[in-house]
Amino acid sequence: MPSPYSQLYVHLVWATWDRTPMISPEIEPRLFAAFAAKCSELKCQCIAVGGVEDHVHLLVRCSPDVSLSNLVGQLKGSSSHLINHEILEGGGFRWQGCYGAFSVSKRSVRPLSEYILGQKSHHGGGRIFSELERCQAARAEAACNGCEGDLRRLGNSEVPFLAHGGGLGKTPTG
Numbered sequence: 001m002p003s004p005y006s007q008l009y010v011h012l013v014w015a016t017w018d019r020t021p022m023i024s025p026e027i028e029p030r031l032f033a034a035f036a037a038k039c040s041e042l043k044c045q046c047i048a049v050g051g052v053e054d055h056v057h058l059l060v061r062c063s064p065d066v067s068l069s070n071l072v073g074q075l076k077g078s079s080s081h082l083i084n085h086e087i088l089e090g091g092g093f094r095w096q097g098c099y100g101a102f103s104v105s106k107r108s109v110r111p112l113s114e115y116i117l118g119q120k121s122h123h124g125g126g127r128i129f130s131e132l133e134r135c136q137a138a139r140a141e142a143a144c145n146g147c148e149g150d151l152r153r154l155g156n157s158e159v160p161f162l163a164h165g166g167g168l169g170k171t172p173t174g
Contacts, residue, residue, distance in 0.1 A: 006062075006064045007061070007106050008062040008063075008064065009047075009059065009062070009104040009108075009109055010060055010062055010103060010104060011058070011100075011102040011104050011116075012057070012072060012099060012100070012102075013057050013058075013099065013100040014055065014056060014072070014076065014095055014096055014099040015055035015056075016054050016095060017095065017096055018096075019054040021052075022053065023051060023052070023053050023056070024053070026087075030082065030086075030087060031082070031083065034079050035056075035058060035075055036049065038074055038078050038079070039060055039075070042063065042071060042074060043063040044071060047061060050116040050117050050118065050120070051119050057119060059104065059109065059112055076099070080093055
């Protein structure tokens with residue numbers, strides 16, 4: 001039986017609770033591997049994962065069979081469980097309740113992957129697409145607070161390799 005063909009790429013961004021710097025170099029490899037494994041389990045492809053101590057970026061090619069909110073909820077829930085029960089074992093790790101989700105064109109996959117994989121150097125060297133980061137954080141925060149006026153005021157300020165549009169959402173659990 002034929003299956004649907006799709007090219008649904010999304011850039012996901014979310015932070016630790018209160019942006020507490022909890023993603024240590026010891027946690028990061030297992031966390032990023034867990035994201036890739038969960039994506040595969042959900043018939044999605046994790047193209048790139050990156051981040052720093054207080055937030056992560058993922059570029060995912062989504063399956064048409066999985067809703068975006070379910071994908072993010074599964075990624076955040078399974079990774080929190082992994083960190084709290086297998087890595088830190090004392091609990092206390094949480095993601096923020098919100099996330100940013102931005103549609104990406106196929107031609108933008110490569111430059112966005114490079115951006116995501118270079119998070120440490122972007123943040124460490126003070127050279128970052130600061131407007132992109134600021135806008136994504138502000139959009140996610142506004143969505144969490146139900147503040148649609150802030151979203152309209154921000155306008156479409158993503159850098160060129162992000163497609164217009166995108167979305168923001170809340171997950172039931174962080």
